Amino acid sequence: MASSSTNSPCAACKFLRRKCQPECVFAPYFPPDQPQKFANVHKVFGASNVTKLLNELHPSQREDAVNSLAYEADMRLRDPVYGCVGVISLLQHQLRQLQIDLSCAKSELSKYQSLGILAATHQSLGINLLAGAADGTATAVRDHYHHHQFFPREQMFGGLDVPAGNNYDGGILAIGQITQFQQPRAAAGDDGRRTVDPS
Amino acid sequence: MSSSGNPSSSSGGGGGPCGACKFLRRKCVAGCIFAPYFDSEQGAAHFAAVHKVFGASNVSKLLHHVPEHKRPDAVVSICFEAQARLRDPIYGCVSHIVSLQQQVVSLQTELSYLQAHLATLELPQPQPPQVPVSSSGSLQALSITDLPTISPSVYDLSSIFEPVMSSTWAMQQQPRPSDHLFGVPSSSNMGGGGELQALAREFIHGGQMPAQPSPGTSGSASSVIKRE
Numbered sequence: 140m141a142s143s144s145t146n147s148p149c150a151a152c153k154f155l156r157r158k159c160q161p162e163c164v165f166a167p168y169f170p171p172d173q174p175q176k177f178a179n180v181h182k183v184f185g186a187s188n189v190t191k192l193l194n195e196l197h198p199s200q201r202e203d204a205v206n207s208l209a210y211e212a213d214m215r216l217r218d219p220v221y222g223c224v225g226v227i228s229l230l231q232h233q234l235r236q237l238q239i240d241l242s243c244a245k246s247e248l249s250k251y252q253s254l255g256i257l258a259a260t261h262q263s264l265g266i267n268l269l270a271g272a273a274d275g276t277a278t279a280v281r282d283h284y285h286h287h288q289f290f291p292r293e294q295m296f297g298g299l300d301v302p303a304g305n306n307y308d309g310g311i312l313a314i315g316q317i318t319q320f321q322q323p324r325a326a327a328g329d330d331g332r333r334t335v336d337p338s
Numbered sequence: 339m340s341s342s343g344n345p346s347s348s349s350g351g352g353g354g355p356c357g358a359c360k361f362l363r364r365k366c367v368a369g370c371i372f373a374p375y376f377d378s379e380q381g382a383a384h385f386a387a388v389h390k391v392f393g394a395s396n397v398s399k400l401l402h403h404v405p406e407h408k409r410p411d412a413v414v415s416i417c418f419e420a421q422a423r424l425r426d427p428i429y430g431c432v433s434h435i436v437s438l439q440q441q442v443v444s445l446q447t448e449l450s451y452l453q454a455h456l457a458t459l460e461l462p463q464p465q466p467p468q469v470p471v472s473s474s475g476s477l478q479a480l481s482i483t484d485l486p487t488i489s490p491s492v493y494d495l496s497s498i499f500e501p502v503m504s505s506t507w508a509m510q511q512q513p514r515p516s517d518h519l520f521g522v523p524s525s526s527n528m529g530g531g532g533e534l535q536a537l538a539r540e541f542i543h544g545g546q547m548p549a550q551p552s553p554g555t556s557g558s559a560s561s562v563i564k565r566e
Binding site for chain 1: 396403408427445456
């Protein structure tokens with residue numbers, strides 16, 4: 140009796156020591172070079188149960204079903220007590236921890252948004268930072284980085300002389316703070332160079 | 339007579355067979371490994387799912403290799419996976435794993451972004467801060483191989499099974515509304531799946547299932563069963 144097109148049986152029929160028929164339901168998903176994959180599935184679920192499960196599915200769904208069964212079998216053999224439930228529990232734990240950390244970060248960020256003094260000292264930079272944080276978009280961050288290139292370190296304080304045209308609530312307070320910071324640096328020679336804010 | 343006393347039965351020595359033996363229509367002998375976990379009331383329905391997905395003999399062999407004090411947890415996790423497999427024959431509980439994994443990656447990205455901003459705002463002096471632009475393209479590279487392996491030290495099954503224990507585990511196919519694992523309605527075998535199914539399909543096609551050994555040992559029982 141000649142076999143259809145394969146020289147060797149699939150991993151399932153080889154494991155079960157039986158002839159691999161042309162209509163074998165396992166052959167497309169358990170190639171001969173993956174004997175451990177079927178051994179795991181067989182040990183946890185049983186060949187007859189998997190056969191029944193696959194026969195109830197549409198052929199286009201069987202590959203995903205086999206791969207998920209193989210994953211579950213692997214997890215069950217690694218941890219006979221918890222299996223995949225251990226993975227789910229671990230992920231839920233990580234998710235809860237991340238939600239706590241995220242809540243703390245947002246709470247801390249809101250403190251800085253309400254501090255006018257800090258915003259004043261970093262007026263042209265801080266406003267972009269806060270706007271970027273509030274919007275949560277990468278565009279604001281990129282704009283800030285691009286904006287930063289126009290102000291080398293020596294000109295950082297000169298930039299503060301530009302009148303604030305934005306609607307930032309701390310504008311009045313910021314102007315007052317700028318006045319105080321300007322006095323100690325009256326002797327600086329770079330004050331003469333003023334560049335226009337490109338944004 | 340057929341009714342034999344079972345001292346280890348959890349039904350208070352009622353004398354009837356356990357849920358498993360009732361389902362299998364066999365005599366429930368003393369020392370039956372299923373009796374403590376499948377009572378004669380609700381156990382038959384629970385065992386029906388386990389039997390269909392795993393098979394009674396496979397579960398019996400598995401339980402014999404688990405230490406006795408760990409068997410209740412093993413039975414609960416096996417019942418959970420059996421229910422998930424019957425509800426979604428294609429992906430089973432893997433769809434829950436993939437969905438949770440994607441949520442974790444998404445929150446990690448958002449947290450890194452916020453922490454980068456906080457680091458710049460905490461500068462003590464007015465200096466030009468270096469703001470790293472976090473890449474959000476890493477979500478596309480996530481595949482089934484990124485699914486985590488087991489870390490035994492963080493198990494907390496109460497959050498998983500709290501919504502399950504409050505309702506019956508009967509094999510009813512109606513969806514169970516809940517914010518937890520059973521929040522997704524069941525889908526038919528032939529039709530397109532829901533959101534969880536779409537996620538699982540995408541990640542399963544992304545790569546082979548992970549086969550690397552787990553770094554942490556998962557107990558003495560696994561060394562008996564695990565074949566390397």
